[in-house]
Amino acid sequence: MSDAHGVADEVVIEARGVVKTYDTGLVQVKALRGVNLRVRKGEMVAIMGPSGCGKTTLLNSLSGLDDFDAGTVTISGHDIARMPDDRKTEFRAKDMGFVFQTYNLLPVLTAVENVELPLIVSGTRPKAAREMALTSLDRVRLRDWANQRPSQLSGGQRQRVTIARALVNRPAIIWADEPTGALDSATATEIMDLIVELNEQEHQTCVIVTHDPKVAARCHRTIQMADGLIVREDSQAEMAAVAAGH
């Protein structure tokens, strides 16, 4: 079963009572205070909130990039807290894609080489990896720039390369942390168009951390956080109104 957006009933991400505390030595900062969250397959969820409310910590904890202190996180039925580091890494390589505000492309590799990296480390044969990487670049309309290095690309192009990299292994989930944070508004819109378009085509689950209500308005659902807790959920229509008000 799926709704009008193509979102299925199946829950792929489920967090229960997730707690994360940072110990700086002098003080302890409770970044997550028992977060509960369910994200369905194909759903685009935005996480919003003021600086320091725990958005990125939640994304990192859900995606297995960071450990948490208490609670459980299940991704497609797998309890990631119980996974050893190697397994978690492999899981990320095969089933997840990441997009960050700072593009984190390897400057010494070309666009296509950056894109094929997750495939190669997960064991895909180089020839097949190259083909898939070029296809992925094609989808973000950057095939002609495949052999350029990141320093030869614009900010928007770089972010499109990271999206191509995130999509290349056809992951079930895409995690995006401020994907438009470093871009001007026109490029940001272009990037969000691309993410939405790809979501509609591929039905991948997207979790996007953002400050920008316009970005949130493009998602199916927006979660508002404050002080390490989810305080509210807004629908797409509600966020569209907020974005229009802006």
Next chain:
Amino acid sequence: MNELFGVSMNLIAAVCVAATALILAAVAFIAWRNPVMFKMGLRNIPRRKAQTALIIVGLMLSTLIMSAAFGTGDTLTTSVTAEVYSILGEADEWVSWDAEKEPRPLEEQVIPLETVEQWQAKFAGDPDIEAIVPFQRESLPVLNTRTKLNEPSARIVGFRAKDAASLGGLKDSAGRPVTLAGNEIAINEDLAGEIDGKPGDVLLVYYKAEPIEFVVKAVVPSGVLSGAIDPSAASGAAVDFETIANLTGRGQNADAVIVSNTGGVKTGLARSDIAVEKLEAELEGTPYTVSALKKELVNFAELIGSAFTTIFVVFGLFSIAAGVLLIFLIFVMLAAERKPEMGMARAVGAKRRQLVESFLAEGMGYDLGSAVVGLIAGMGVTYAMVEVIKIFAGDNLGLDLTVTFTGRSLVVAFCLGVIATFLMVFASSWRASRLNITAAIRDLPESHPVNPEASTWKGYYRAALNGIVALALPIGLSLLLVGPVGMVLGLPLALAGLVSPWVFALRGSNTAAPADHRTSEGPPKWPWILGAAIPVVGWVLILAPYWIAVGLVVFFRDRRLATLPPWLGVLSLLVWPVALVTVLLQAWRVRISWAAGVATAFGVAGIALTYGGMDRDSAFFFLLGVSAVALWIAVTLQYFGLSDRFSFSAVSALVLVLWYLPSKWVEPVTGPLNGDIEMFFLSGMVMVTCGTFIIVYNADIILPAIARLGSRFGRIVPALKTGVAYPLTSRFRTGMTIAMIGLIMFSLVMMAAINTNVAAIYLNDDTRGGYDNVIGVNRNNPIEDIRAAISAGGADASAISAVGELRTAAAQEAQVENRDEFKNAENDEGDKIVTEWSRYPVFGADAGFMASNKLTLKFRAEGYASDRDVWAAMGGDASFALIPSSVTVAQQGFGGGPATGDLLRLNPVEDGFAPFTLTLRDPGTGKESTVTVIGQMSDAADTFFQITSPDFSIGILTGKQTVLETFPQSQGQRYYLTLKAGVDSKEYAKSVEAALVQASADSIHQLLDDQQKIQNGFMLVFQGFMGLGLIVGIAALAVIASRAVVERRQQIGMLRAIGYQRGMVALSFLFESGFIALSGIFLGVALGLSLAWVLYVSDDFGDTNGMPFAVPWLNLGIICGIAFVVSMFMTFLPARAASRVPVAEALRYE
């Protein structure tokens, strides 16, 4: 050790201490004036403890090398000096017959005791001369009848008891006085060791083959009074004067007289000059001469110490150069790390000067720490080196090495380390302070405003003019090499060069600003303070030029021209000192392409050096000049838009080709060029620099090849790729590290290859000359028939298949006509250093030697088709002669050419040379004979004579009869034996020694092995010492890897996020370091080995006896293996740190 490179160590120490004090005072001044910035710098030191430790290890190298080099010199000087003091005791001067002045047969060269007593009476009560002691001496074989052990050449001396008393008297090992009479003998500790002698033993002493019985009364310490006059042959014994006088038949005469100065063993030395002066006055008109024996030997000890220190410092230059590069690299990277902090500091109002001061504070913390650590480590290295020398050289060294460090050497090493580090820290701090504030705060790459004159001739002309003016001092000094024309242009330029750096320093300051930009702030005051603080030198070289510079800047600041008239441009290019005016007239703050400017200055200096090198036959200046010109060309090509890859690769390749060209190809153009050990250093620096350029600009061509590996090593290919690609994006630091490792590897490989090939040439089977044993016969007990003597002694003479006999006249017994074909060379003082006759050994071989030896010849005279023909002619005519290999040509590093200090000064000969005559002369009798030279022996033959003679000598080889007739007084005798197959030469030597009391026997195989062992020992010490530089390269790798972990934290986080396992991240860092390490190792091995080969096959290397070039694979394998494994080990820690970076933290890291 009192001198280094001919400069007094006291002067070096004074300058070093003054410079260090100045540095410390400057730093203290900074701390007092600006404590906040000072503390800011210092507080960085404990921030990253591991990094601080790494930096200190990297920075300590200069001090370590210096202190180890000085420590080795001090140890040798002190050990040799201690040996001299121990043996000579109270004896300071030596009076003997002057055979040069008054030729006389040896037995007549005596001093009557009556004459000596007159001197004793005259100098009694003299404040400088304490004792005058006559004695007789003779070298004789001694046999202990109890142990049957013998010493073929013990020096037996006889002193009168009253004379001996004035030298402290003969005392036994417990300090009890020993008096001798009749057949009583006191043996010294060395002789006692040889024959296992003890009091009560009956000894047979052989004189003219007759045994005389003596009873050992005591064992006494080795010293002058017990016959240990020569440190290299200390076995001896004392008998009563009357006893030896009766034995030798010389009666109441002395062979020589020992003079003891007032004062103790060491303090008496201070009176040596005045004592010699008084004695010379007394000996005026007599046939006697005085020599300052102890002073000469102590000076010799100093010379040995200085020589070794010089060698170690020269060989350590590679490590020091690598260490200096590392210091610069470390501080450049530290600056990169602190860029945002420094940008923020500038944003809130800190001046550039204050950033430099803050960096200097931090740098001085590391500097002082590393100098102390380096000093201690250097002392440890000295201990290790001395132990290795002891293990390998063992008894062959004849010296008790005791590690010693003088306070002066330690102070100099410490100060040199502090100064070198300070200068590099200052340079890198200055570079770091020139940052763009916005770019620094955001940690973005530095961007430079566009230069409208970039890549234009106008811009190039401006750059060249500014470059020449800024570096006018070194260019001016280079021009001084080019004769009178250079002097006319060079001297004013050098003087302008004292002023011009200050002009540039003032250029960006308020002083140089036009009126509408100027404030009331005056010119910087620190140069005034600095100049005034250094007496004389500072006043002349800093204060005055700065004062002139300020005046010039003030005078020209409002007189600048909008455009320079062409005539001024032309004039300034023709007469460079005028360029200073042109520079002062140029627009304020105009952009200058300094890379092109400095390269042009290098180029101009390079042209002067090239010409000067050709003019002065100096390979060093010539190749240094050509290399500088090449750099100019590369930068010029780059300036005008050619790619860096093409510009630097092409020019580097051309320079490498030049270095590889055999000198015979270059000399038709340049004329003969001479070089020495300095060429080793220059070749390393230039060739490794060129090789590094070629690697860093072209290594990316291997990336596609790595990509192709993909199908085999799928998952690690990205790690491999980034391992090569990352280093190539930071060419500066990668190039520096490759150069550091390459330099050290080059030096190690060159040394190993040359050593292996020299050993192969000099210590091969040819060096045995076809013989297995050598027998040295006591001069007073010659053997006429060696086979019969061996049989008579109870050994098996039938084991001998061939015998050759050599009669030898030592250098003090023989003279050879000095032909002076280098035409009356003069020393530095202008004295002629060539006399009519040179003291030179002459060897006379019998027919058996001529027939049985298998020694090879380097050149044969015309008419002789083979070596055998020459030997046959020698056997048939005793007046034919051969000259040693090294008498005509000395190995002079890269340039070749004849040695200037050669004794006989014979010009080199060639195959088919016309035979020429040499006159031989007995200095005692003046008797002369003429021999005809028909060949020159090979290097292997020289080595044969050296290792089989007691004093490591070579000589003119002629017929036995010629030596017996010309030098009847000389009685040196050696036999060479070829043994039948299956006879063990070492065992046979033992049996011969047991059979012949008057002879020592050695296996030539054993002598060669010992020689090889000593050579290997010294080689190991040198390699170990030079290998210290590898620490630099390895530390650089670790520093770079640590820095990369910090710089790439976000990228590491992303790699981990997209599926890189921890191991893969670590692997990519290891690949990166591995690529750099392997590049450096490959570069060093390829250049070192290829240059060694080119040298080996060139004419400059000398006679290789047709031996193929040998590659020391095992040695190279060990060197490369150690370098690589240690590099990887040092990178392991940062690599592990990278793999453990927490992913989420890394991704948000800023």
